[in-house]
Amino acid sequence: MTDAIKPQPGILDIALYQGGKAHVAGVQNAVKLSSNENPFGPSDKAKEAFGRTVHSLHRYPNTDHASLRAAIADVHGLDPERVICGVGSDEIITFLCQAYAGPKDEVVFTEHGFLMYRISALAVGATPVEVPERERTTDVDAILAACTRKTKIVFIANPNNPTGTMISLAEVERLAAGLPKQALLVLDGAYAEYVDGYDGGLRLIESRSNVFMTRTFSKIYGLGGLRVGWGYGPRAIVDVLNRIRGPFNLSSTQLETAEAAVRDQDFVEKCRAENARLRHWLSETLSDLGVPSDTSMANFVLARFASDEEAGACDAFLQEQGLIVRRVSGYKLPHCLRITIGDEAACRRVAHAVAQFKGVK
Numbered sequence: 001m002t003d004a005i006k007p008q009p010g011i012l013d014i015a016l017y018q019g020g021k022a023h024v025a026g027v028q029n030a031v032k033l034s035s036n037e038n039p040f041g042p043s044d045k046a047k048e049a050f051g052r053t054v055h056s057l058h059r060y061p062n063t064d065h066a067s068l069r070a071a072i073a074d075v076h077g078l079d080p081e082r083v084i085c086g087v088g089s090d091e092i093i094t095f096l097c098q099a100y101a102g103p104k105d106e107v108v109f110t111e112h113g114f115l116m117y118r119i120s121a122l123a124v125g126a127t128p129v130e131v132p133e134r135e136r137t138t139d140v141d142a143i144l145a146a147c148t149r150k151t152k153i154v155f156i157a158n159p160n161n162p163t164g165t166m167i168s169l170a171e172v173e174r175l176a177a178g179l180p181k182q183a184l185l186v187l188d189g190a191y192a193e194y195v196d197g198y199d200g201g202l203r204l205i206e207s208r209s210n211v212f213m214t215r216t217f218s219k220i221y222g223l224g225g226l227r228v229g230w231g232y233g234p235r236a237i238v239d240v241l242n243r244i245r246g247p248f249n250l251s252s253t254q255l256e257t258a259e260a261a262v263r264d265q266d267f268v269e270k271c272r273a274e275n276a277r278l279r280h281w282l283s284e285t286l287s288d289l290g291v292p293s294d295t296s297m298a299n300f301v302l303a304r305f306a307s308d309e310e311a312g313a314c315d316a317f318l319q320e321q322g323l324i325v326r327r328v329s330g331y332k333l334p335h336c337l338r339i340t341i342g343d344e345a346a347c348r349r350v351a352h353a354v355a356q357f358k359g360v361k
C-alpha cells in the first residue's frame with residue numbers, strides 16, 4: 001500500500017474488538033460464560049421459524065421490516081413507525097453516530113461503558129469523551145459536567161455492561177432534561193428485559209424529543225448469532241436513520257426468526273425468572289467466598305478480586321476447569337472477572353471452582 005492511501009482520521013485509533021473466548025486448548029466441552037449469551041438458547045418457536053425460512057431463500061427480504069416492527073410494537077405497546085431494525089443493536093449504534101456525529105463533535109459515554117460507543121465514534125471521526133463512574137455506576141452529574149457545545153450523543157447502557165448496575169428512570173430523566181439542546185441521549189437497553197417491570201425507558205421516549213433507545217435479540221432472546229437489534233425514538237430521528245440503513249440490511253431469516261422470538265414472551269419470562277434466581281445464588285455464594293460483586297440487574301455478575309493478579313490467576317484456574325469467563329481489563333476493570341449466568345450446572349461449577357481457587361472446601 002502506498003503512503004498516499006490513508007484511512008479517515010480516527011480509524012487507526014480504533015482498537016480491534018475482542019470477543020469473549022470460546023475455547024480452551026486441550027479442554028473438551030468448555031462452558032462459555034464470556035459473552036452474556038442465554039444458556040437456554042432461543043425459544044423453540046424462533047427455531048421453527050428459522051427452519052421455515054429455508055423455503056424462501058431465493059427471494060429478497062422486504063425492505064421495510066413492517067412485520068417485525070409490528071410485532072415489536074405490539075408486544076411493547078409502541079408506534080411501529082418509530083421502530084427501526086438493524087444488524088444487532090451494534091448497527092443502530094453505528095447509524096446514530098453516522099447520522100449525528102462527525103469530526104469536531106464529541107460522543108460521551110461512561111468509564112466502564114460498552115466498547116462499541118468508542119469504536120463507532122472514532123469510525124465517524126468524532127471525539128470520544130469518557131466520563132468517570134461512581135462506584136461502578138453511571139454518574140449523571142459527571143456526564144452533565146462533561147457535556148459541551150460539541151456534544152452530539154451521550155450513550156448510557158442501563159443496566160450497564162460489564163458492571164451490571166443501573167440508575168433509576170428518575171435519574172435518566174434528570175440526565176435527559178439537563179443535556180445541551182443539540183445532544184441526543186441514547187439508552188442502550190441490551191439487558192432491559194432482565195429487569196422485572198422495567199420498560200427500558202420507553203415511556204420517557206414518548207415524552208421527550210431527545211431520547212432514543214436501542215434493544216437487542218442477542219441477550220435474553222438467545223439469538224446472538226442471528227444478529228438482530230432494534231431502536232425506538234422520535235419519528236424525525238427514525239426517519240434520518242432509515243435514510244442510511246441499507247434496504248436489505250436484514251435477511252428474511254433474520255426478520256422471520258426475530259418476529260417469532262419477540263412474540264414468545266412466555267419464553268422471555270421463563271429466562272428472566274431463572275436468570276434472577278441463579279444470579280442471586282451465584283453472587284451470594286461468591287460473596288461468601290470473599291469475592292464480592294455489585295447487585296447486578298443483568299445476566300452476569302462482575303466478580304471483584306483483591307488485585308489484578310488474583311483476577312488473572314482465578315481466570316487461568318477456571319480455564320483449567322473448562323470454565324471460560326471474561327477478563328475486563330479493556331473496560332478498565334483489571335481486578336474483575338465478568339461471569340455470565342449460565343444454567344444451574346454451570347453456576348454450580350463456577351462456584352465450586354472459585355471455592356477451590358480460594359482454598360475453601
Ligand SMILES: *Cc1c(COP(=O)(O)O)cnc(C)c1O
Pocket residue numbers: 036087088089090091114157160161188190215216217218219224227228229
Ligand atoms: C451485548 C450488548 C449489546 C448487543 O449488541 P448486538 O449488536 O445487539 O448483539 C449492546 N449493548 C451492550 C451494552 C451489550 O452488552
